[in-house]
Structures are given as C-alpha cells and as structure tokens.
Amino acid sequence: MDRFQEMQIFTRIVDRRSFTQAAEDLNLPRATVTNSIKRLEARLGVRLLERTTRQVKPTQDGDIYYQRCMRLLADLEETEEAFRDPDPQGRLRVNLQGTLAQYFVVPRLPEFIERYPRVEFFIGSGDQFVDLVREGVDCVLRAGELADSSMIARRVALLEQVTCASPAYLERHGDPATLEALAAPADARAGKPGHRAVNYLSPASGRAHPLEFVTPEGIQRVTLPGPLAVNGADLYTAGALAGLGIVQVPRYRVREQLAAGDLCVVLAATPPPPMPVSVLYPQNRQLSLRVRTFADWLVQVFADVN
Template sequence: MPLDRFQEMQIFTRIVDRRSFTQAAEDLNLPRATVTNSIKRLEARLGVRLLERTTRQVKPTLDGDAYYQRCMRLLADLEETEEVFRDTDPQGRLRVNMQGTLTQYFVMPRLPDFLARYPRIELFIGSGDHFVDLVREGVDCVLRAGELADSSMIARRVALLEQVTCASPAYLERHGDPESIEALAGTHTEHPGRAGQRAVNYVSPATGRALPLEFTTPEGIVHVTLPGPVAVNGAELYTAGALAGLGIVQVPRYRVRELLANGELCVVLPAHPPPPLPVSVLYPQNRQLSLRVRAFADWLVQVFAEVA
C-alpha cells in the first residue's frame, strides 16, 4: 500500500531532523527501504532534489529546506486538528532527556503512575546535564534545573526547589563556620590562623565556567566566588566533594536532606540561603506541542507539587 503524502512529509522531516535515513526509519518504526523509496518518489513527484547525501550525513538542499518549513507547519496543523477531535489517550513514542538526580529522586519512583495513566505512550528516557539538540537527536523534550539561557527553546516551569549552602563538619573545623557573607568572602577574618574559605566549584555544562555561590539578602542576590581545590561538572560529584571536606557547596535541599539530618553535612549561613532553583520542561519553539509532551509536562508539574 503506497504511503500518503502526509506520511511522506513525516518521513522527510524526520530525515532532516535526524540527518540520517537509518535513524529516521528507527524513529518511525519503518523499514529502511520504505524510507528510501518514499524520498525517491517524493523527489520524482516534485521534480526537485530535496536532500544532499554524503557518506557521513544527510542534509536538505535549498529546495529541501523550504519544503521542510512548509511540511512542519502542515504537520503541526494536522496534529493539532486531530487532537481537537480525538477522543483517545495520548499515544506513541515519547523521547525525553532529564538530569540524573531529578530523574532518580522525583521521576523514576513515580513513573509507574504515569505509565498506568497513559498506557499507550512508549517512553524512552535519556539522562545527563549536557546540552541536547532536541531536533537533531530526535528528543521531544528535556527536563532541566537552573536558569535558562537558550532562547531557541520554549520553557515551562514545573518547580522551584529550595536550596541550601552546606559543608562537612571536618571542613568547618579546619576553615571555620562563617557568620556573615563578608566573612565568607574574606573581607574580614573571624578565625585568625585558620585557612580561608574554599568551595567545591561546579562547572556549568552550558558555559564551561565555574558558577559563583549565591546568597539572598534584603538588598538582593549577592554572588561570591571562592577558590577551590577541585571543580566538577556532575551533581553527585559535587555533593561527594562536600562530604569529603573539600569545600562549601550549594545544592537543592532534597539531595542532602538525610545528610543534614545525620550530621554528615551542616548548613552554612542559614540566614542567607541561595535563591530557589527553577526546574523546567523545554521543547523546540518551532514545534507544535504534542499531546504526549503536554501530558508528560502536566504530570511533572503534579509530581513536583507533591514532593518538592
């Protein structure tokens, strides 16, 4: 049975997104030959070459790029129109990428509830803090913590997580427990003879630079940059550095609640906590928000409201 034109558009746009016939076929659960023959028929019918094929990748021609933009608008309109009238639950494959600690603490323990609620969704979860090219990698949405700087994405905030500044008792014994932001920053010394304050510096995956410590005051947010013996780019390593006595850290309270309760970590400057950490779902702005993504985002809002 020949493919209809909308199916051909779906195949073509997926090839452009993934820059690969093989990966497009896998995403759409189609034989590789079906995808190849569909593009041949499409190009023959239109009388133009839509894709440039090399041994390493596939990319659209100028005509292909123009056709891609029109296809995306048509497919988005079609999906939106069908969802208005479709009296069924969301269905199909949903590919998401989430930060590991958020996934571990909030999402995975409650995932059976989501799958029971939406049994026709096939969920694939990737994990990491790295930048994800959603279109190129075929990801529908990502869950990220922190302030967002990528203007090419649409973000929906799902939570604000309380944060805390903390250090190990051994570290505070060596360096002193600062009683003010000024003392922490070293503008005056409360404990003569003790080594100055240190931080386990967290390197932003987006910028490659160490993030400063942040403290709330009546006048606003104060940023403090401290030297440190080690810099990390992972959440678990960051907490492990504090436990090892390497320096001060600022983390969401949920990650260290038990460590604070059993005394393995101590709160530093409780009168000036870090600002809360935003958590957001992001998806490409040039894409129609599918029913699957909308259902997942709504569920995440509910999850964080219950447990954060």
C-alpha cells in the first residue's frame, strides 16, 4: 500500500469519525483500514487517532497531519486531473432538497448518466443541515436563503414564487387587497376573522418564516398566526389546499393547482422575492471533476424552470 493511499484512508477516517464507515466509503475491508493506520502510526512514531467505543477523533498530532495530508491529496488530485480522461468517473454522493429532486433533478438524471456513464450516484434527500465532511457527502442542493456556514455556495437558479390560498379560505377570510389588509387584526364585532398562514418552520432555528413581499419600498415581512406549522414542502402545500391559511411557494410547486382553481394567487402586485437554489460543498477542499460537472449540469437543468 503506497503512502498516498494511507493518507486517503487516514483522512477519510477523520472525516467520518469511523473506521467502518471509512472502509465502506473506500470499498476496502475493515481490517485493511485498521492495519493501514497501525503501519502509519508506527512509521511516524506518533499516535494519530484517539479511539473510543463511540467515535474516532484525531490527536493534536493527528490534526496537524490531517491538514497536511489534505493539501497533498488536493495537489495530487489536481495534477492527475490535468492528464487523465476529461470525463468524470466514480461515486458521487449528493443530498437534494426533496421537491427539487422530484420535479427537476431525477427526471433528467438519465441525461447525465448517459453522457457520463462512469459516474455512480448515491442520492439522499431532505431539508435538514448536512455535515458534508462528517457524512461523506460531496455536495448538497438547497432552496432558500442560506445561513452562515463553512460551505461554499454556488447559485444555480432563482425560482419565481407566488402567494396563494384556497378558494374556501378566501371565502371565509376575504381576499386581501393590500398588505395592510393582510396584517389587520381580527375584529369579532365586524365579523372579520383576520388572516392566517400555514407557517413553515426553519430547519436551522425552528422558528416560522414570515411572509415576504417585494414593494417599491423594499421587502416587507408579515407574520401571521395559524393553526398549522410544518417543516416539509409537501405538507406546506397540503395545508393551503385544505384551507388552513396563506402560503408562499415556488410557482412550479402549485402550477397545476392554480390552473385547476384549487389555489388562487393573492396580492399579485407585491409578489414574494424569488427563491434562490444553490449547490453547496465544503471549503478547503479540491473540488472534484465529478462535483464540478454535476454543478454545471444543474445550472442547465434549472435554466428554464420558470
């Protein structure tokens, strides 16, 4: 086993905090991974990893060695890519926001695989934060404004959004003509129940996102009460269809419901700001040809969304 492979094994163990998961990622026997680290530590004369029953983490010497290994491996990858076959190959582990995967990425994935047949995909889905390094994920695709993070983001699309509600909701609560009417409190004497929202909870903070509107004065935010709070895109739309409140969603999510009259656009003169869609990947890493090619392809996929 050469020293570069030992470095690859060591850095993968640090990233995954596990001998077993590192072995699975590298398609190596668990014993091979264990013996490689034993030989590496013996040759260097230092202990690189602290092993407990729950996890593996680098020692102080291990952390220094890890940083240097990452630089060397990045240089090696960059050097080899300058001479190897220009087509990407190998396993690509990605995590996609569920509706983006369902509506856009997976239906067109055969195009990518036909063009790059040596790329093998492993796709996970969700809206939650993903620790790319710890979980061994190459990149993630997310919609919405991004919180501060240690990842690099590449924007691939801006999705048109609409504010909408069901006809049954508008019949009970009225169709607000202005933002002032939307935010007006309930008036029991006048028989005005006040407006409600299906509230979408932030995966990061757990707090409900306010409704946002683009006006000549800038973006205005309105927070409404509501009987339902959700943390998933499908449930969010389902709540609006059930008449439980007003929602703001990308137009592609409700195009059919709008055409059928199951949902109606509200406050069209002051639409929500467009929703950004971004590919994220770790900082301080040599971006592989697989990830670069996939990100470029996603830009093409979303080019004609609206």
